[in-house]
Amino acid sequence: MDARSPSSNESPWLPFESRRRARDEKREAVLRTAVALFLEQGYHRATLNEVARRLNITKPALYNYFRGKDEILFECWAIGNELVDECIAETSAGGGSGLDKLRKLTVRYAELMTADYGKSLVRFDLRDLSDDNRKIVQSAKRRIDRAFRDYITQGIADGSVKPCDPKLSAFAIAGSLNWIGHWFQPDGALSGRAVAEEFAIRLTEGIARTSRNTTSKKKADKSPRKGNAPREEQSEHHARTAARAAGQSKRARSRLR
Amino acid sequence: MDARSPSSNESPWLPFESRRRARDEKREAVLRTAVALFLEQGYHRATLNEVARRLNITKPALYNYFRGKDEILFECWAIGNELVDECIAETSAGGGSGLDKLRKLTVRYAELMTADYGKSLVRFDLRDLSDDNRKIVQSAKRRIDRAFRDYITQGIADGSVKPCDPKLSAFAIAGSLNWIGHWFQPDGALSGRAVAEEFAIRLTEGIARTSRNTTSKKKADKSPRKGNAPREEQSEHHARTAARAAGQSKRARSRLR
DNA sequence: ACTATTTATTACCCATGGGTAATATACGGG
DNA sequence: CCCGTATATTACCCATGGGTAATAAATAGT
Structure with a gap:
């Protein structure tokens, strides 16, 4: 207009x-x-x-x-996946111990699970996708799992995480987070951010080496960056080359690597 | 006759x-x-x-x-629900601290999630059921959630569990367990029992007050609850006196109480 | 204004699959 | 042997909804 x-x-x-x-x-x-x-x-x-x-x-x-219903489903999923990839990229880029990164990813991932595009990552059924798109989703899921697992492994190496099986621990944490996408409703008593922060503490305190008391609430982990609470920038995705009538978006494709 | x-x-x-x-x-x-x-x-x-x-x-x-496809779905779910109810009943009947019960339920529930009927509890969609059956399922889901929550509350009271929000902690634990039903495959590297026991430890050690033995504390289970098992509020679901032919199984119905 | 392109509509097609009616078969009991 | 009941089959019905012409309406470029 x-x-x-x-x-x-x-x-x-x-x-x-x-x-x-x-x-x-x-x-x-x-x-x-x-x-x-x-x-x-x-x-x-x-x-x-x-x-x-x-x-x-x-x-x-x-x-x-x-092109069809299943492509719409895939594109919804792709947007959610972009958001997760951003979380992982920023977490990996930032410093801190393995436990720090695990917690940072956990809280951001949890908050994603309270929003529509995040829910689409865990509520949609792979079998509704075309073969090609299903393969893309599957590899992206593995990438997410690997991020959790790598942080845990890294935490064990640097001493911030108790020795444990990274695979099962990652499953346990990610599973709990994924389930948020099944029960969270934005009109409920809990805000997405509140759930995210509570879960981040609850899910990591079991494997943290520094067994800190839950009631201490020593927020020594004040995030180093300034408080830009909502991740609301990034409204301009471009780099599309051709009209490509009714094809999959280059944007989603390019991010999927 | x-x-x-x-x-x-x-x-x-x-x-x-x-x-x-x-x-x-x-x-x-x-x-x-x-x-x-x-x-x-x-x-x-x-x-x-x-x-x-x-x-x-x-x-x-x-x-x-x-009677139809959705009733088959419901009956599958009902069998899974029977199994969960047995877990809860036996766990509540058995002794131990709140943490003991929480762990016992966790390990049994986790193993259920590795089997077909258990998976049906978390993989099937409520919206595919008739209104009546959906209400039954919803109330049963609340009952399961309350079991976890009650054990945590009880554990806090008897000192076996660190002070925490029972609601969120129950969500975190049950969510992780429910997710097992989405990823576990019996032909994988992990046996159902191995997953169950690992998860039971992993998910409860975060809120356990003592990482060592837990049963040595005071019972303190004299909470004035009318009866031991979590009684359901007798909502009298089976009002549908359907025709004899092709009705829902009395067996499943009777267990649903 | 005219023309090409994009975008939208109306009117269809049709494969799918849940559900039903009519009917055949098996079987126990009198 | 016949009858009633339970159980199974064949042959349908038909609502649903994804997808596709054919075509009209808006919009840009010349």
């Missing part, structure tokens, strides 16, 4: 850009609606007619943006 | 019993096949034709035992 009027001469670039952006915004609006509906009703009960109805369009219009 | 004829040479009871037993065995064979298929393919992809085919019968034959 901007239709930004250039000062004197109109450049053909801006209309082009605005059109591309309008398309991307519509694409993401579809995904937002779809992920909410899929979570609300389950993938198989949710119909594309209903997705379209909530967007005030009709079903065939969706096929301008996606 | 039927003729209680004085059996001179042969009692009419035996044929009747054997026939009824044959029917029950067939019913359970259906459920075994169905739960395996539902887990293997997912409820919506699994077809009754395929269930029947695996049993060497045809689809309409299934309707001699069940």
